Structures are given as structure tokens and as C-alpha cells.
Amino acid sequence: MKILEAEQVDRALDFPSLIDAIEAGFRDDFGMPPRQVFQLAGKDASSHDGFALLPAWNDTLIGVKAFTYFPDNEAAGFASLYSKILLFDRSHGVPLALVDGTAVTYWRTAAVSALAARLLSRPDSASLLLLGTGRLASFLVAAHLAVRDLQRVFLWGRDAVKVLALQARLQAAHPAVEFVCAQDLAQCAGAADIIVSATGAATPLLLGAWVKPGCHVDLLGNHSPDRRECDSALVVGSAVYVDNRDNVLREAGELLIPIAEGVFSADAIRGELKDLCRAGPAGRDSPDQITLFKSVGTALSDLIAAQLVLKNTEAD
Structure with a gap:
């Protein structure tokens, strides 16, 4: 059984190859039971520490990703996310590889975000606003540049020093x-054709009143039902798509809070990523429509990325 570490993952993957592979994988037949996410609150009821298991399979491989998420780890000198993906042969169930899931997560999260933008944003989109300065930021920019001819990228974060370094x-x-440090978030949000939010925000950073007609919004950072990166107005005013309905309706406060408020319903979700990839519902009704894609992560995207890593590593 191969053990593939983060450095090998980074050497094996590129955009747009991964974006194309994920789109093809969601078009094909696959199995993906609901992911299992466990809150590790213990004695600290306010803790958002978590442990998750994400199984999936296609006609070639079976995979399961296990990860831990400890959002306060940075202060203690640890990474917030640790993850491994175990791959088995689909034909006989033979273990094939253990792949670094943390590196895969960065790559596939950015690839899914860019894929959603390719399917939902206006083809002439030329500006992007990125909320968040973490390690995922550089992956997101590279992925979106692979699908749209972006001329300007606004960068926003709470820490000005980190924004300047990014x-x-x-x-x-x-x-x-052109990369611009966003001083006025509302103004930059109103100028952006695509907005990508990948933060740990507990309360809305992005307001629907700021977003211009025709904008596409990707929300990636939150995985908790009581937290959200945008307000209810943005959700209500958008054509809403999700990576996976079951996962999002258990974990994403961006949709669960407006549902609890009575201003949105699960039935208003237009479709999942697989529907977009299979050309089911029309993603954008008009050039002026605001589209919103909420992602909490899928086991299939992990499997496809790990599969591409294994394939490209064996080819070397």
C-alpha cells in the first residue's frame, strides 16, 4: 500500500485538470452515503472541535476520508485540520493507498469552488473578491484563474498584515x-463579479444589500448550523445551489438560519453539484441573476482528487 504525503499530493495535482476530473466524476455514477460529523464539545459546550468520516466510491475506487477540525489550534502551535484518505480497489477491496487528506482538502475545495463558478458565474466575470487569508486563499485564486479571465482580485481579511502578505x-x-487590499468590504463586494468567502466567521460578513446583480457567490468557510458567513437577505435574493443537500441541511447555518426564520425553505434549493455537472437545472436564468453556491465538502470530491494523485504518482 502506497503512503502519499502532502508534498506528493502537491506535485501530482494542478488546475484545471482537477476541476475537469471533479466535473466528470459528478457526472458519472457514484455512491456517497451521508458524511458523519461529530462535535467534540465534551465539557466545553462552546467548543467547535470536530471529527468526521466521509465515505464514497465510484467504478474504480472506494475511499474514506477521516479528519479532525480544531479551529483554535493555531494559538497552540498546531494546524486546525488533520486528515487522511484511505483508498481501496473497487473490484476486490484491496487497500491501495493512504493519501494526505489535508493537502487534498485544499486542492479539492478550491477546485469545487472554481467548478461552481464555471457553471454559475457570468462568462465575462473579470473581478473576484476573496474573503479570508488562510492557506486555502492561494489555492482558490489559482483555481478561479483557471476558469475565468480575472483581471482584478480584491483581498479582505481581519488582519491587515496577513492581507498585505497574501x-x-x-x-x-x-x-x-491586479491584487488589491480591500479597505471597504461593502464597496468591494458591490464591485465584484464573483465573491468567494472562506473564513471562520460566526456572524455574517457578507450582506445581500452589497452584492450587485449578476454576481456569483461561493460560501466555503462555515460547517456549523449556528454560524454563517452571509445574511439571510443574500440567500433569499439568490438562486441557491449546494454541493450536497443532505450535508448542507445538517451543517450550514447560511441556509439553516434563514429556514428557521421562515424566509427560506429547503425546497428553494435549486440543485446539487451533480445536477449542475449533469446539465440538469439551468444554473443561471439571466445575466442579472445572483447565484449562490454553498459547500461544506463532499466525499466524492476527496475521492476524485485522491484518485488523480494516485494515478499521476504511479505514472511518474
């Missing part, structure tokens, strides 16, 4: 794009 790294990596 700007410098991204400008060096993508010199043809």
Missing part, C-alpha cells in the same frame, strides 16, 4: 492580475 505572494505568483 497580496505580495499572489502578485508575485500571478503578475498579470
Whole structure:
């Protein structure tokens, strides 16, 4: 059985190859039982520490990702996320590989975000607002540049020093794009064609009143039913899609809170990522429609990314 660490994952993957592989994987037949997420509150009822298991299979592989999420780890000198993906042969169930799931998570999260943007954003989208300065940020920018001809990217974060450092790294990596530190979040949100939020915010950072007609919004950072990155107005005013309905309706406060308020319903969700990839419902009704994609992560995207890592590693 191969053991593939983060460095091998990073060498094996690229955009847009992973984006294309995930789109093809969601078009094909697959199995994906509901993910199991366990809150590890223990004696501390306010803790958001978690442990999760994500199984999936296609006609080639069976996979299960296990991960821990400890959002306060950084203060103690640890990463917030640790993860491994175990792959088995679909034909006979033989264990094939143990893949670093943390690296895969960064790659597939960015790929799914960009895939949703390719399917839902306006083709002429030229500006992006990115909320969040964590490690995922550089992956998100690279992935979105693979699907849209972005000319300007606004960067926003609570820590101005981190925003400036991110700007410098991204400008060096993508010199043809203008990277701007967002001073006024509302103003930048109103100027952006695509908005991607990947933060640990507990209360809304992004308000529906700020978002212009025709914008596409990706919400990636929250996995808790009592937290959210946007307000109810944005959800109510958008055509809403999700990566997986069952997972989102258990974990995503962005939709669960408006449902509890009585201003939105689960029936208003237009479709899942598989529906978009299979060309089911029309993603965008008009150039002026606001579209919203909420993602909490899927086992299938992990499996497809790990499968591509194994394939490309064996080819080397």
C-alpha cells in the first residue's frame, strides 16, 4: 500500500485538470452515503472541535476520508485540520493507498469552488473578491484563474498584515492580475463579479444589500448550523445551489438560519453539484441573476482528487 504525503499530493495535482476530473466524476455514477460529523464539545459546550468520516466510491475506487477540525489550534502551535484518505480497489477491496487528506482538502475545495463558478458565474466575470487569508486563499485564486479571465482580485481579511502578505505572494505568483487590499468590504463586494468567502466567521460578513446583480457567490468557510458567513437577505435574493443537500441541511447555518426564520425553505434549493455537472437545472436564468453556491465538502470530491494523485504518482 502506497503512503502519499502532502508534498506528493502537491506535485501530482494542478488546475484545471482537477476541476475537469471533479466535473466528470459528478457526472458519472457514484455512491456517497451521508458524511458523519461529530462535535467534540465534551465539557466545553462552546467548543467547535470536530471529527468526521466521509465515505464514497465510484467504478474504480472506494475511499474514506477521516479528519479532525480544531479551529483554535493555531494559538497552540498546531494546524486546525488533520486528515487522511484511505483508498481501496473497487473490484476486490484491496487497500491501495493512504493519501494526505489535508493537502487534498485544499486542492479539492478550491477546485469545487472554481467548478461552481464555471457553471454559475457570468462568462465575462473579470473581478473576484476573496474573503479570508488562510492557506486555502492561494489555492482558490489559482483555481478561479483557471476558469475565468480575472483581471482584478480584491483581498479582505481581519488582519491587515496577513492581507498585505497574501497580496505580495499572489502578485508575485500571478503578475498579470491586479491584487488589491480591500479597505471597504461593502464597496468591494458591490464591485465584484464573483465573491468567494472562506473564513471562520460566526456572524455574517457578507450582506445581500452589497452584492450587485449578476454576481456569483461561493460560501466555503462555515460547517456549523449556528454560524454563517452571509445574511439571510443574500440567500433569499439568490438562486441557491449546494454541493450536497443532505450535508448542507445538517451543517450550514447560511441556509439553516434563514429556514428557521421562515424566509427560506429547503425546497428553494435549486440543485446539487451533480445536477449542475449533469446539465440538469439551468444554473443561471439571466445575466442579472445572483447565484449562490454553498459547500461544506463532499466525499466524492476527496475521492476524485485522491484518485488523480494516485494515478499521476504511479505514472511518474
